[in-house]
Amino acid sequence: MIKKITLLALTLTTLGAFAQIPTGYYDSATGTEFALKTQLKKIIDNNNDGLATEYQSIDKGYSYLYTTYQSSDSDNYYENNGTVLDMYSEKPGGVDAYEYTHITDKDNGTGGTVEGDFYNREHTIPQSVFSSASPMKNDAHFVIPSDKKVNAQRGNLPYGVVDVANWTSTNGSKRGNNLNSGYSAGYTGDVFEPIDEFKGDIARVNLYFAVRYEDQVAGWPYDMFDGTSDKVFTQTFFNILYQWHLQDPVSQREIDRNNAIFAEQNNRNPFIDHPEYVYEIWKNTLGVEDYTANEFNIHPNPTYADVVYINKGDIKVSKLNLYSITGKLVLSKKITHNQGTITLENLNKLASGIYLLKIQTDNNTIVKKLVIN
Numbered sequence: 001m002i003k004k005i006t007l008l009a010l011t012l013t014t015l016g017a018f019a020q021i022p023t024g025y026y027d028s029a030t031g032t033e034f035a036l037k038t039q040l041k042k043i044i045d046n047n048n049d050g051l052a053t054e055y056q057s058i059d060k061g062y063s064y065l066y067t068t069y070q071s072s073d074s075d076n077y078y079e080n081n082g083t084v085l086d087m088y089s090e091k092p093g094g095v096d097a098y099e100y101t102h103i104t105d106k107d108n109g110t111g112g113t114v115e116g117d118f119y120n121r122e123h124t125i126p127q128s129v130f131s132s133a134s135p136m137k138n139d140a141h142f143v144i145p146s147d148k149k150v151n152a153q154r155g156n157l158p159y160g161v162v163d164v165a166n167w168t169s170t171n172g173s174k175r176g177n178n179l180n181s182g183y184s185a186g187y188t189g190d191v192f193e194p195i196d197e198f199k200g201d202i203a204r205v206n207l208y209f210a211v212r213y214e215d216q217v218a219g220w221p222y223d224m225f226d227g228t229s230d231k232v233f234t235q236t237f238f239n240i241l242y243q244w245h246l247q248d249p250v251s252q253r254e255i256d257r258n259n260a261i262f263a264e265q266n267n268r269n270p271f272i273d274h275p276e277y278v279y280e281i282w283k284n285t286l287g288v289e290d291y292t293a294n295e296f297n298i299h300p301n302p303t304y305a306d307v308v309y310i311n312k313g314d315i316k317v318s319k320l321n322l323y324s325i326t327g328k329l330v331l332s333k334k335i336t337h338n339q340g341t342i343t344l345e346n347l348n349k350l351a352s353g354i355y356l357l358k359i360q361t362d363n364n365t366i367v368k369k370l371v372i373n
């Protein structure tokens, strides 16, 4: 009996070690903007960069992805039956059209002409972008399990907001031309759109890729990329990913997935551990090129009352949205009276901390940090 209890305690301790961010893991992430991005790259890459706490990532190979998926991508959240959690076929509010048993139902090289035949490995950044090279090809953070048919329908398309769908999967994932307005304005080619439940998940694995491979990404051709190693994404595709990151915040499923992949690959997705890093890194690329920061002066900031005042010059503002640092919408206000200074009230109801205020103008979105006391 004592032996059993000791074994159980040991097992729990071992699991516990994987079930959280290791102490010191992000200690060297002290900068802001693209300097922070490079610091994160050193934390999650496979090089020894001489960090005080150095975790070098491990490439476990292409076939091992199916093994990793058993711990990282099981449905313990919806049907809760341990089948493969496939973001392209999972119906969060209902019964899935089909389910896959891990390993048994993996792609054997046949079928895939209809949905439900087999699951395989979907490179959310297409393999063709990096010429199917390792370790990218084998990186479970952004290579996810998916139905073989849906995987093929997405092909090498960027992620975006579908205007008119020319193909739709059983759970509502869509392919079609990109909606060339709103936050997805600026691209008219075909894109693939995951369902709302997984938009943030997909955004954060794309953002992970931009950090993990920032020393190589500038040479890789892809419509989502702008050819730089720092910003990485074109303005349009960054806007899409950022919007999805905000509207579908980090879930327990992603936290569990990150921990499970860390246990195998020895590296983590920083944007699941620290959702606020997205803003910290890309804050100067959030569609602010038309305005200087001073034109949206927020005061008092930090707050000491129930209201803040936003000086906006002559710019017409249509909406204010306040998000928590994890991306949860906590306040929303339509602006109709639009002269001089505008206000945002009801701040006393909110917990102290850092928030992101999204200011919607006629043709742009500005994001400013707001600290609530």
Ligand SMILES: [Ca+2]
Pocket: 041, 042, 043, 044, 045, 046, 047, 048, 049, 054, 055, 056
């Ligand atoms: Ca390193």
Ligand SMILES: [Ca+2]
Pocket: 075, 078, 079, 080, 083, 085, 090, 091, 096, 099
């Ligand atoms: Ca399911």
Ligand SMILES: [Ca+2]
Pocket: 078, 079, 090, 091, 092, 093, 094, 095, 096
């Ligand atoms: Ca379901």
Ligand SMILES: [Ca+2]
Pocket: 196, 197, 198, 199, 200, 201, 248, 249, 251
């Ligand atoms: Ca989600």
